[in-house]
Amino acid sequence: MQINRFPGNPLLRPADLKPSEPDVVVECVLNPGAFRYRDRIGLVLRVAEKPRTDDRTAVAVWRDPERGYVQLRVDRDDPELDFSDPRVFTYRNRCYLSTISHLLVAWSDDGGRTFVPDYSLRLFPATTHETYGIEDCRVQEIDGVYHLTYTAVSEFGVAGGHCTTTDWKHFSERDLILPPHNKDIALFPRRVNGLYYCFHRPSGLGLGGNFLWLAESPDLRHWGNHRCVAVTRPGSWDSERLGAGCAPIETPEGWLELYHGSDGKSYRLGLMLFDRNDPAKLLARSTEPIMSPIEGVETNGFYGNCIFTNGQVLDGDRILMYYGAADTVVCGAELSLRELLASLR
Amino acid sequence: MQINRFPGNPLLRPADLKPSEPDVVVECVLNPGAFRYRDRIGLVLRVAEKPRTDDRTAVAVWRDPERGYVQLRVDRDDPELDFSDPRVFTYRNRCYLSTISHLLVAWSDDGGRTFVPDYSLRLFPATTHETYGIEDCRVQEIDGVYHLTYTAVSEFGVAGGHCTTTDWKHFSERDLILPPHNKDIALFPRRVNGLYYCFHRPSGLGLGGNFLWLAESPDLRHWGNHRCVAVTRPGSWDSERLGAGCAPIETPEGWLELYHGSDGKSYRLGLMLFDRNDPAKLLARSTEPIMSPIEGVETNGFYGNCIFTNGQVLDGDRILMYYGAADTVVCGAELSLRELLASLR
Numbered sequence: 001m002q003i004n005r006f007p008g009n010p011l012l013r014p015a016d017l018k019p020s021e022p023d024v025v026v027e028c029v030l031n032p033g034a035f036r037y038r039d040r041i042g043l044v045l046r047v048a049e050k051p052r053t054d055d056r057t058a059v060a061v062w063r064d065p066e067r068g069y070v071q072l073r074v075d076r077d078d079p080e081l082d083f084s085d086p087r088v089f090t091y092r093n094r095c096y097l098s099t100i101s102h103l104l105v106a107w108s109d110d111g112g113r114t115f116v117p118d119y120s121l122r123l124f125p126a127t128t129h130e131t132y133g134i135e136d137c138r139v140q141e142i143d144g145v146y147h148l149t150y151t152a153v154s155e156f157g158v159a160g161g162h163c164t165t166t167d168w169k170h171f172s173e174r175d176l177i178l179p180p181h182n183k184d185i186a187l188f189p190r191r192v193n194g195l196y197y198c199f200h201r202p203s204g205l206g207l208g209g210n211f212l213w214l215a216e217s218p219d220l221r222h223w224g225n226h227r228c229v230a231v232t233r234p235g236s237w238d239s240e241r242l243g244a245g246c247a248p249i250e251t252p253e254g255w256l257e258l259y260h261g262s263d264g265k266s267y268r269l270g271l272m273l274f275d276r277n278d279p280a281k282l283l284a285r286s287t288e289p290i291m292s293p294i295e296g297v298e299t300n301g302f303y304g305n306c307i308f309t310n311g312q313v314l315d316g317d318r319i320l321m322y323y324g325a326a327d328t329v330v331c332g333a334e335l336s337l338r339e340l341l342a343s344l345r
Numbered sequence: 346m347q348i349n350r351f352p353g354n355p356l357l358r359p360a361d362l363k364p365s366e367p368d369v370v371v372e373c374v375l376n377p378g379a380f381r382y383r384d385r386i387g388l389v390l391r392v393a394e395k396p397r398t399d400d401r402t403a404v405a406v407w408r409d410p411e412r413g414y415v416q417l418r419v420d421r422d423d424p425e426l427d428f429s430d431p432r433v434f435t436y437r438n439r440c441y442l443s444t445i446s447h448l449l450v451a452w453s454d455d456g457g458r459t460f461v462p463d464y465s466l467r468l469f470p471a472t473t474h475e476t477y478g479i480e481d482c483r484v485q486e487i488d489g490v491y492h493l494t495y496t497a498v499s500e501f502g503v504a505g506g507h508c509t510t511t512d513w514k515h516f517s518e519r520d521l522i523l524p525p526h527n528k529d530i531a532l533f534p535r536r537v538n539g540l541y542y543c544f545h546r547p548s549g550l551g552l553g554g555n556f557l558w559l560a561e562s563p564d565l566r567h568w569g570n571h572r573c574v575a576v577t578r579p580g581s582w583d584s585e586r587l588g589a590g591c592a593p594i595e596t597p598e599g600w601l602e603l604y605h606g607s608d609g610k611s612y613r614l615g616l617m618l619f620d621r622n623d624p625a626k627l628l629a630r631s632t633e634p635i636m637s638p639i640e641g642v643e644t645n646g647f648y649g650n651c652i653f654t655n656g657q658v659l660d661g662d663r664i665l666m667y668y669g670a671a672d673t674v675v676c677g678a679e680l681s682l683r684e685l686l687a688s689l690r
Contacts, residue, residue, distance in 0.1 A: 179523065180550075
């Protein structure tokens with residue numbers, strides 16, 4: 001199978017982006033949702049920012065729905081600070097984050113090979129359930145409405161956020177369509193037997209794990225009939241966690257889903273095929289990953305050895321797949337739908 | 346405030362119940378849902394059973410939807426067994442349980458003071474998402490249909506199960522209305538502003554905690570607009586976890602909810618009051634618990650110092666509240682709605 005990484009990778013780096021405020025720096029740009037709108041291809045980038053600081057001060061950051069960015073600055077030697085994991089900031093037994101993500105749209109007029117950020121289209125955390133950031137947005141157009149599903153992070157947990165737009169100018173109110181702990185909500189592009197479907201990735205405590213689940217909905221807002229449809233495989237490249245990429249692709253052989261799996265050391269991509277009339281029925285699954293981090297931008301960065309996709313657009317047999325590399329930059333690759341399906345036979 | 350524990354406590358003990366199979370023993374009977382049906386009061390008991398064994402053998406048990414109970418028996422000295430927590434059985438890196446719960450209905454013809462088990466009415470785990478047991482059932486009658494919400498436990502996690510009955514003979518198919526990790530689903534008794542509501546208790550990983558959430562639904566099967574409505578209070582009796590009891594009680598002052606809170610050492614009961622037209626709005630909350638484990642059956646047992654309620658029936662100002670004591674036996678108490686409301690003023 002041929003994975004044609006774009007020669008122009010990385011497509012976007014932190015240095016390519018203007019920070020959203022004067023006193024913050026862009027730390028990472030990653031995990032874009034992708035969509036077609038009119039003649040263009042759009043990406044919904046996740047932009048992770050952090051306040052400027054010096055070596056002696058640790059900073060936690062969140063966004064208050066009314067006041068905007070709020071910082072908590074603490075001396076690194078403060079005995080009440082636990083900063084052993086640089087992403088998490090625990091102070092006086094309360095947990096904060098050291099970066100905060102928002103979403104930024106970028107447009108391509110050359111068929112998805114280069115992208116220009118549209119600074120008029122930033123989506124910031126907007127509710128009390130998004131104060132620590134919004135991340136990893138999937139975009140799915142259904143009946144003329146674009147649905148954005150993303151990870152909403154706050155002191156209340158990590159949950160499944162949702163909003164819609166029809167014109168990429170005005171957006172609906174945000175709500176949580178799935179409660180904590182949940183990520184990786186990928187909507188199916190159409191109803192199956194009268195109901196909408198999505199993949200999602202709840203996480204267990206004790207029993208259970210980081211498995212792939214399916215849910216159904218009459219209206220894309222309320223979800224039920226949750227079922228686990230694929231689990232991690234001990235000893236395999238997806239032994240520790242797995243989650244959906246974006247929407248499954250409808251093919252004559254079934255719903256084809258590009259998914260990520262991790263063994264705790266590396267995030268790689270694989271395939272699953274589900275029955276066209278019963279999306280809970282797993283028909284086939286990649287034994288080996290179809291794509292692994294091998295390029296420098298994929299192996300080195302904020303979180304090295306990581307390929308994570310949540311955005312793709314289709315063009316006949318071609319899949320233009322966008323992915324976050326090492327949680328730091330945005331890359332693209334071209335895949336053949338026919339070849340992907342053949343690899344599962 | 347007067348908490349009148351029933352003189353007949355405990356109402357039901359493990360020794361009062363017939364095991365469901367010859368080679369298992371009833372370990373605990375606890376956490377009953379409660380309801381009125383025709384002239385009677387019913388309880389839906391959680392019955393935890395374990396296979397008979399000797400001191401040298403550890404046994405894990407689950408229920409296969411087709412084969413019934415399945416046991417895994419391992420020598421206690423087996424180096425691949427981890428049995429340090431007697432409730433959990435970890436063998437070859439896979440997690441099992443050492444007891445399994447099903448639901449059993451018991452009826453009272455004396456106004457809820459004594460109960461007789463109805464062995465024709467056992468609900469066993471029935472799906473792949475219930476193989477490790479079904480637990481802590483709430484019962485809510487809405488428009489003539491009884492909705493049972495319970496904790497469904499399996500290798501896929503701990504999730505929110507649901508089924509219905511109208512006649513307490515025939516039950517609908519089971520499904521999961523909330524994905525893992527979730528417990529304590531309490532349905533509101535009627536629609537508010539056109540939508541059904543429930544409290545539930547998802548658990549966070551890292552960020553978040555064991556907080557009380559609200560969700561809404563058009564049909565009681567599909568749920569959305571999840572919002573956290575109450576959190577644990579550091580240093581308090583409910584510092585570690587909290588969750589709903591059963592349905593909130595509608596009063597002129599708002600929706601009154603009896604809830605459980607734990608500080609890691611003791612499970613106690615408290616009150617919350619929510620706005621009648623906006624159930625997400627918390628109006629008042631008990632500072633101190635209204636009921637704590639003090640009786641012997643509450644302080645000593647499988648899990649001592651524990652009072653847990655998920656069942657009540659109303660009779661004017663009187664609340665007949667049923668509860669699991671020390672995770673081992675079922676007890677009851679009488680409370681005054683008027684006094685509970687007064688305690689919050």
